[in-house]
Amino acid sequence: MLIYTARRLILFLPIAIGIVAVTFAIMQLLPGDPAAVLLGEDASEEGVRDIRQALGLDQPWWIRLGTYYFDLLHGDMGVSYFQNQPVVDAIGQRLVPTLEVAIVALLISIVIGIVFGVVAAVRRGTPIDAFCMLFAQLGVSMPVFWFGILLMYLFAIQLDMLPSIGRGPPLVPALGRALMGNPGDLGLALMHIAMPALTLGLTNAAVISRLVRSSMLETLGQDYIRTARAKGLAPTRIVLVHSLRNAMLTVVSVMGLRFGALLGGAVLTESIFGWPGLGQLAVAAISQRDIPLIQGVVLTFALAFALVNVLVDLLYAVIDPRIRYE
Amino acid sequence: MTVLEVKALTTVLHLPFGTVPVVNNVSLDLHAGETLGIVGESGCGKSMLALSLLGLQPNPPAEISSGSAHFENVDLLDMPPARLRRIRGKRIGMIFQDPMAALNPVMKIGDQITEVLRRHLDMSRSAAKRRAVDLLELVRVPDPVRRAGEYPFQLSGGLRQRVMIAIALSCNPAVLIADEPTTALDVTIQRQILELVRDLQADRGMAVLHITHDLGLISEHADRVMVMYAGRIIEQATTVNIIDHPRHPYTAGLVNCAPALGQNRNSHLSEIPGIVPPLNQLPPGCSFEPRCLRRLARCRQVVPELDRHHSRHVTACHNPCSA
Ligand SMILES: Nc1ncnc2c1ncn2[C@@H]1O[C@H](COP(=O)(O)OP(=O)(O)OP(=O)(O)O)[C@@H](O)[C@H]1O
Ligand code: SF4
Ligand SMILES: [Mg+2]
Numbered sequence: 001m002l003i004y005t006a007r008r009l010i011l012f013l014p015i016a017i018g019i020v021a022v023t024f025a026i027m028q029l030l031p032g033d034p035a036a037v038l039l040g041e042d043a044s045e046e047g048v049r050d051i052r053q054a055l056g057l058d059q060p061w062w063i064r065l066g067t068y069y070f071d072l073l074h075g076d077m078g079v080s081y082f083q084n085q086p087v088v089d090a091i092g093q094r095l096v097p098t099l100e101v102a103i104v105a106l107l108i109s110i111v112i113g114i115v116f117g118v119v120a121a122v123r124r125g126t127p128i129d130a131f132c133m134l135f136a137q138l139g140v141s142m143p144v145f146w147f148g149i150l151l152m153y154l155f156a157i158q159l160d161m162l163p164s165i166g167r168g169p170p171l172v173p174a175l176g177r178a179l180m181g182n183p184g185d186l187g188l189a190l191m192h193i194a195m196p197a198l199t200l201g202l203t204n205a206a207v208i209s210r211l212v213r214s215s216m217l218e219t220l221g222q223d224y225i226r227t228a229r230a231k232g233l234a235p236t237r238i239v240l241v242h243s244l245r246n247a248m249l250t251v252v253s254v255m256g257l258r259f260g261a262l263l264g265g266a267v268l269t270e271s272i273f274g275w276p277g278l279g280q281l282a283v284a285a286i287s288q289r290d291i292p293l294i295q296g297v298v299l300t301f302a303l304a305f306a307l308v309n310v311l312v313d314l315l316y317a318v319i320d321p322r323i324r325y326e
Numbered sequence: 327m328t329v330l331e332v333k334a335l336t337t338v339l340h341l342p343f344g345t346v347p348v349v350n351n352v353s354l355d356l357h358a359g360e361t362l363g364i365v366g367e368s369g370c371g372k373s374m375l376a377l378s379l380l381g382l383q384p385n386p387p388a389e390i391s392s393g394s395a396h397f398e399n400v401d402l403l404d405m406p407p408a409r410l411r412r413i414r415g416k417r418i419g420m421i422f423q424d425p426m427a428a429l430n431p432v433m434k435i436g437d438q439i440t441e442v443l444r445r446h447l448d449m450s451r452s453a454a455k456r457r458a459v460d461l462l463e464l465v466r467v468p469d470p471v472r473r474a475g476e477y478p479f480q481l482s483g484g485l486r487q488r489v490m491i492a493i494a495l496s497c498n499p500a501v502l503i504a505d506e507p508t509t510a511l512d513v514t515i516q517r518q519i520l521e522l523v524r525d526l527q528a529d530r531g532m533a534v535l536h537i538t539h540d541l542g543l544i545s546e547h548a549d550r551v552m553v554m555y556a557g558r559i560i561e562q563a564t565t566v567n568i569i570d571h572p573r574h575p576y577t578a579g580l581v582n583c584a585p586a587l588g589q590n591r592n593s594h595l596s597e598i599p600g601i602v603p604p605l606n607q608l609p610p611g612c613s614f615e616p617r618c619l620r621r622l623a624r625c626r627q628v629v630p631e632l633d634r635h636h637s638r639h640v641t642a643c644h645n646p647c648s649a
Contacts, residue, residue, distance in 0.1 A: 221384075223427035229382055230422075231442045231493065232415035242430055249432075320432055321477040 001324050004317050012310050019302045020072060024065050027295045033057075037289045038081055077299070078292035080285075087296035090281060095300070098277035100171045101196050102266055108201030109208055114244075114251075116205070117212025121220065122239055132209060139206020144265045148199040148272040155195060165274035168192035196273045200265050207258060208251065215250040219243045249320055256312030263301055329500050329533050330356040330379075330418075335393030335403070337371075337378045339605065340386060346605040348388065349375045350557035356501065361527065361534040363548030363565070365541050365580070367602055371557040372537045373423070376505045380414050381407075398500070416446040419494030423506040425486035429478040435462075435489055436474030439496060446497045461492040465522060484515035488522070495526060502527070505537045520547055541580050545569050553577045556602055556613035559632065563639035573639065573646040575620045612644065620645045 035051040036043060052058050056067065071077070077087035120132035156164035168174075168189040178186035219225065220243050228242045267279035274280075278297060285293035317323040337349040348371045356362050366372050377383045379395050379402060395402040397418065402410060414420075422428045429438060439458035443449045449457065455474075462470035465488040478486055487507060494502055504523065508516035524547065527534050538544050544551055544565070551568045553561040553576065561574040572578040579598040600617035609615050612625045622645050630642040 223422065223424060224430040226377075226382060227422065227428045227490070227493075228430070230380060230414055230420040231445070232411040232413070233441065233445055234411065237441075242433070245432055246430070322431065322479050325477075325480070 001317065004324055005314055008310050008313050012306065015306050016303060017069075019306060020069065020299065021065065023295060023299045023302060024068055026298070027291060028061060030291070034081075034289075034291045037291070077296040080293045081290045082288050083290070083293065087292050090293060091278065091296050091300055094276060094278045094281045096170065096172075097167055097275060098266060098270070098279065100167075100193060101200060101269065101275060101277060102262065104171075104193055104197040105200035105204065105262070105266075108197060109204035112202070112205035113208025114212050116209035118216055118239065118244060120209065120213045121216035124217065129213075133213070136206040136210045136213075139203050140210070142203065144199060144203055144268045145272055147203060148195070148269055151195050151199055152272070162191050162194055164195075166192060167276055196269045196275050199272070200262065200269045203265060204258065204262060207261075208255070211251050211254055212247060215247040216243055218250075219246040222246070245319060249316065252312055252315050252319065256309040259308045259312075260305055263305065327358045328355050329358050329397065330354075330535075331396045332379065333394045333396075335375070335378060335395060336391050337374055337383055337388055338391045339388050341606070343606050346608075347391075348557050348605060349378055352393075352554075352557075352559050354552060354559070354562075356533045356535055358500070358533055359527070359531045360549045361524075361536055361547055363544035363551040364535065364537045364554055365544055365551055366539060366554035368539055369602055370554045372539075372554060373505050375554070376420070376503050376535065376537055378403075379503065380418060380420060381410055382414075382420075412446070415442050415494075415499075416497040417499050418501045418503065419497070419499040420503040421487065421490045421494050421505065421507050424510050425483050425490055426478075426510065428490055429486055431478055433477070434474070435476055435478065435481070438489070439474070439493055442493055442496045457496070458492075461496055462489070464495075464526070465489070465492045466518075467492070483511050484519065487511060487515075487519055491519070491522065491526070495530075495532075498530060499532065501533045501535065503535045503537070506539065507536075508543070509538070509540075516543075523547075541569075553580070556608060557605075558613065558642065560614070560642045561640065562632070567639050571639075573641040573648075574614075574643045575618050575645075575647060576614050578647050612642075620647070 033048070033052075035048045035055065035057060038051055039047055049058075056064060059067075075088055077091070079085070080087050080090055083090050116132040116135060120129045123129050152164050155162040168191060169185040171186075171189045171193060174185035174189040177183075216239075220239075225238060225242055228238045233242075263279075266277065267282055269275065270277045270279035271283055278300065281293070282297040282301075284290075285297055332352060332354045335349055335352045336347055338345050339348045350371075352375055354362065364372055364375070374383060374388060378388070378390050381390075381402065383390065390403055393403065397413065402413065429435070436455065436458050439461055440449075440451070440454035443454040443457055444451070447454075459470045459474055462473055467473050467485055467488050473481070473485070473489075478489075481489065487510075491507075502523070507523070508519050511519065520543070523534065523536075526532070536544065536548055541551075545568075548565050551563065551565050552559050553568070553574065555576050561568065561572070561577045563571075563573075568577060569581060572581050576598070583598060598617060603609065603613065603616060609626065610629075611627045612618070612621070612630050615621050615625045618625065620643075625644050628644070630644050632640045632642045634640060
């Protein structure tokens with residue numbers, strides 16, 4: 001397992017290098033001249049030339065790519081045009097809020113997705129199955145933003161139970177204080193995170209539950225399940241230990257790919273609920289054509305996606321010994 | 327002493343074109359310490375019979391529609407599921423045709439054994455672990471301590487079948503149901519596995535229901551043989567009688583088709599001309615009639631019953647071969 005982990009992590013290096021290059025290339029292909037953007041419509045030709053020189057835009061692309069790598073290694077992603085701060089700092093401030101929502105949403109979607117999927121598979125063909133799959137169908141076909149607004153209308157406007165926008169106290173410190181016996185902040189944090197996390201979590205739970213159901217149905221028909229039944233094991237043990245663990249192989253591998261959709265959903269969710277995360281930052285950067293910032297955010301998303309898929313591979317190996325021992 | 331007494335067991339399949347019997351009115355007795363062989367071509371319902379005894383038939387589409395199976399004076403087919411689960415794996419063990427697929431691929435061998443011990447014998451984790459290693463040793467798995475920590479994909483087919491046997495025998499069952507335990511294995515391994523089962527059976531006085539399509543193989547290992555065709559038992563006798571004096575034309579065909587009996591272990595039964603009719607196209611009379619050289623006019627209309635008056639050698643045929 002150690003060797004496998006090391007190998008996966010080393011393999012991540014060339015992937016990361018490639019991602020940086022692709023991000024760089026995409027930025028070069030964007031229409032519009034950054035210098036012109038900076039200076040506005042009525043810039044003089046000289047002004048544009050000076051800026052281009054100052055930004056190094058007059059250099060050939062391979063020098064600029066090299067500089068980009070070099071700067072990245074030193075933790076430098078350039079300076080945002082409009083935020084008056086280094087891109088790294090802007091992203092750093094927004095990363096934690098996004099991770100908060102993403103992780104809470106992931107927990108919601110995994111728990112609900114697995115419970116609904118397993119129950120539906122075990123009770124296949126019954127009204128319970130039908131109900132679970134109706135839920136899944138709704139979740140899959142409902143647009144994220146529409147669902148988010150629906151939640152907001154219900155809980156913030158009609159019931160006035162939850163704040164409609166913004167983030168509460170940071171979740172992790174609040175959790176720490178709650179453990180020390182001071183739960184006030186945690187309550188506040190959870191009230192703020194509830195709707196964005198539910199929006200993102202429930203739509204993903206729907207996808208996961210369908211996936212879990214179908215792979216559970218497949219494993220439940222396997223010979224080793226018949227063996228488990230012939231051993232006289234209790235049905236719960238057969239389902240949870242013998243079937244679910246094998247079913248999770250498919251689920252985990254698909255979930256890595258689904259993480260991209262989760263990121264896309266995060267951008268929308270953050271915009272709806274005014275959540276000060278990367279998604280919002282990305283929207284702002286794009287609308288202002290803040291090129292260094294766009295580049296930084298895109299790179300962060302891409303690296304996160306690649307990293308999650310490395311984690312998925314590791315998780316896969318934890319579940320499946322055949323991978324580990326290869 | 328009879329340990330398992332099956333009476334008129336019928337299992338049906340609910341298929342798109344209708345409901346058809348796949349195990350048809352099967353009765354059998356299994357005595358302590360003996361090996362009863364069940365022989366028949368692929369698809370004749372052997373596995374379905376074996377699975378039905380423990381309520382393991384794939385449902386849907388299979389469903390037991392009538393009959394009884396008394397084991398230690400209680401009917402396995404008419405018992406609350408929780409009670410049946412205490413018999414499965416404990417009093418009746420079962421091993422399957424394909425050892426490659428029968429073990430959980432993501433669970434260690436040792437754990438797959440200990441979970442039965444812990445379930446039925448209420449053993450502690452450490453005691454079960456020691457016992458699992460003993461069991462692996464019993465079924466002659468070399469280096470049992472190391473093997474207990476390995477996964478199925480690290481074992482050969484023969485070793486996996488030994489592990490299955492260790493699981494099936496872990497709680498000292500009174501009956502072992504072996505559904506084509508060696509079909510997937512090569513000839514040398516086949517012999518070793520069957521010898522292993524025979525030795526363990528002798529030590530424990532266990533009854534074995536050995537299902538196979540290989541008459542040559544069964545002739546060496548069974549005390550009595552039942553021949554199955556299209557879901558029905560069509561002949562039943564001691565192994566010697568079946569081999570030397572087959573009365574049903576189908577059995578006679580099988581015996582002739584296995585030329586050097588006892589040597590050609592891979593001989594398949596399908597060498598009788600013709601094929602088994604599909605379940606939905608069974609003839610109204612004798613199922614073997616379309617392939618039978620001894621058929622009479624009424625064979626086509628009247629299903630032959632087992633002639634119970636020959637209690638030691640029964641046949642379901644209107645025109646049996648003379649003894
Ligand atoms: N799940 C199922 N759905 C539909 N038909 C089935 C199913 N399982 C078995 N059958 C049919 O039931 C019949 C008996 O199957 P069974 O597995 O008992 O045969 P068998 O005698 O064990 O054959 P083999 O030697 O190939 O193992 C076959 O015709 C098979 O096609
Ligand atoms: S009953 Fe008739 S058709 Fe059937 S096996 Fe006997 S002789 Fe042949
Ligand atoms: Mg079979």
